Amino acid sequence: MTAAEQPSTRKPPPKHHGTRRLGMWVLGWQRFRRNKTGLLGLVLVGIVFLVALFCPLLAPYDPNDQSAMLEFRSKAPPSWKNPLGTDRMGYDVASRVIYGAPTALVVGLGSMAVAAVIGIILGGFSGYIGGMADEFLMRFTEFFLVVPIFIVILVMVRIFGIVVVGTPLEEIPYLNLSTIILILGVFGWPPIARMARAEFLRLKEMEFVEAARCIGVGRAGIIFRHILPNALPSLIVIIALGIGGSILMEAMISFLGFGDPKAISWGQLLSFNYEFLKIAPWASIAPGMAIFLTVLGFNLLADGLTDAFNPRLKE
């Protein structure tokens, strides 16, 4: 072979910028960077994350500080003292909205973490095994899709709230919020399971999976080293979409008064203040905008990720 006999003194091939580790991810990022709406989503999500991380530094008041009430300044319009005004209970709206960010993120990420674990395990199993197990699991998934989740969640939250009264469980902080997160996760997995199944079905037939089997890679290696990493881009897209959905869902639950009274959430702020919409609109508009921008951010991010990882869809 002439190529092999060439002296190794030839110049190394030109360095590619950035395509060194995990090629697929780096390529995806390069495509994502060119997508303006996706970047906007990333910026919005980034802002929410930063606000959530640094809320004690950013908030002008303690979120439970009602001192404005004592000065007869409840429902006060935005001013230098209260940048977004105060609400009907004398809380500083800006501080409450800022302290709502960690709650929203915990709900979104927590519920989707639960949903992702259930969805990827069930969907992946379904797609990889196939046959009767697949049939059964997909019918099970469809059952979860047709259940009117919202009503089920309201009922379960209320029943759970009554059941725990007087038990040691009551002592757990944010128990109600944890319940909502768990229920959102338990009812939020079907889209993830369907996507995971589709990806596993597609990837298990790929030649590189066949090739990996031929060199003696066992079942666990096939699933976790060869199939799952290739399925992740699609799964991340649907999970990002689900985070926005969960945040919206939690806002709806809190708005209806079924949320955790101890956790400050945007839906709860709306619920407290919507009756005073005419007198103190700022107290409703601020949390409403926060919900809108956060959910928009996650949806745009998901959209950008779709374009980045499945460039063929656009063409």
Place this chain on the structure above:
Amino acid sequence: MTAIAPHNDQLLAVKKLRVHFFTGAGVVQAVDGVDFAVSPRETLGLVGESGSGKTISSLALLRLIPRPGKIIGGEIIFKHEDLIAKREEEMIKIRGKNIAMIFQNPAYSLNPIYSIGDQLGEILTWHEKLSRQAANERVAELLQLVGITDPFSRLRQFPHELSGGMKQRVCIARALLCSPPLVLADEPTTNLDVTIQAQILDLLQELKERFHMSMILVTHDMGVVARMADRITVMYAGRICETATARTIFENPRHPYTQALLATMPRVDHSYSDGKTRRLPVIPGRIPNLIEPPSGCRFHPRCPASDDECARILPELLSLEEGHWVSCIKAG
């Protein structure tokens, strides 16, 4: 059935192998009683048209028949052990280490998210329990052997950064990492352009000599087997038609299907005009539906020499002379 390879010290002997696919439409008899054998350092060409069962036969050696297919009978004797009787955990140790495979489509047989070094090193850390450093060195050494320049920097490259011919070289290197005694090459050059094809074939030949390997070359390309194979087995519709040395197959084919296959090969030294039209000879008809294969000899509906006997009698593989086996009742 006695040995059908010229030597007794066979590396691999497949006897009466039957693979059926249990589909909703019926049982597809994809491989139905196939015998072949490979001696050490020998290249066996497995030839046939699409759907003749050649790929399924080679996958059966690794016990990787895709569902709903199943090996329902026969023996695969590899190094004096029957692979069909082995447990799955034992097969995992055989795949890659003792029998390796080179695939048809190099573009899709490398995992897109791992660098060359990572995915080739995987085999070594798994089968030979090498450290990462040692695995990397061995991978680089093999990349050098398959004609890839600057192997250490290639280790960090990803499949999409390589050309098609380069990817096939990487796939060949992967197959050879554990120096397996037997390599299955399933149409290794079909998806490459002609100049690269020749290079890859030369490379396979050279590596086969160097590593003292045996090879089963699965292809539909008579030109490729003519160049590479020591012996040739011709398959049709899940059965063996003829097995002989490459020279015998080309000079003295006895099965009508082999003869027809050779006649369809375009040749530059041959004029195809028969007065008015100029066209290549073709085999009339098409490969039969293997759910309900033809009675008797499976080739008889398309065979120019067939008669009523052929529709009734399923021909056995019979020896015409030393090392030349034919399954045709007319050939005796």
